[in-house]
Amino acid sequence: MSSDETTSPDMHEQRRSHFDLAHSWANTVAGVAALFLAAFNFFTIHREPDVDVSLPHIVRLGQGSEEVWVYLQPTVSTKRNTEKVELVNAVKLDIRHSDKNVSRPTFFWDESGTLRYDPKSHESNYHKLSDPVPFFVGTGKPQQPLLLFTATGWDFKPGRYEGTLTLERESESAPLTKSFCLTIEKEDISRIKSSSYWSFRNDLPTKKPDSSAEFKDCYVLSQY
Known part of the structure; x- marks a missing residue:
């Protein structure tokens, strides 16, 4: 072997x-x-949801005899895939004029609504949907509430405004804030008073060349 x-x-x-x-x-x-x-x-x-807020391209302004209104529709979403949800329990709006001598309004979240298009008048009309109630934000469920803010005993003045939208949350996370600027010209005031609201946009294709610095990235009156 x-x-x-x-x-x-x-x-x-x-x-x-x-x-x-x-x-x-x-x-x-x-x-x-x-x-x-x-x-x-x-x-x-x-894990906790990573909530983010972004502002729309349109802000709507209105002015009555004793009140002013701001219609704002942010998008609130979460960037994380999680089963947990976030509860937004309060939304605040702060607007201040660049001229410190102009009084500062106190806005409050009045209600939430929706816009319905009228084919006869070719206009979108505002309708109330609910009182200012908290809302949930979760994965795959971004929220886009149309928020109506009201301030009494105040009216818009021409000039540049700095604004801040603040969303307070039920969790211990810090509030979400988003800043923006708004420019109102003297001739815009009469237009705001003449209708229930007037649209201001921050994405217009053309802006005044003689005041580009003032108008840059700001919401300005839209005549479209």
Whole structure:
């Protein structure tokens, strides 16, 4: 009998031992990976939502004899895939004139509504939907409430305004804030008073060349 034939059973047993060891290690690695993946998925779907707010391209202004109105429709969304939701329980609007001698209005969230297009008049009319109630924000469910803010005993003056929209949350997270600027010219005042509201936009294709710095990125009266 040759030496190869006498050692072949030992070699076969050795190869089998190596295979079993490798298989055992593979199972262990696979188990650890599965455990890590499960823990990662659990953490992902149970983490706090990363809520973000963005402003629309249109802000609507109105003015009565004793009140002024601002219609604002932000988009509130979450950037994380999570089962948790965020509750926005208050929204505040602050607008201040660049001239410190102009009084500062106190706006409050009056109600939420919607715009319905009238094909006969070719205008969008505002309709109330609800009182100022908290709303939830979750994954795949961005919110776009049309918010009506009211200030009494005050009226718009020509000039540049700096505005801040603040969303307060039920969680311990810091409030969400978004800043913007608004420019009102002298001739705009009569237009604001002549209708229920007038649209101001921050995405107009052309702006006045003689005051580009003042109008840059600001909401200005739209005549479209």
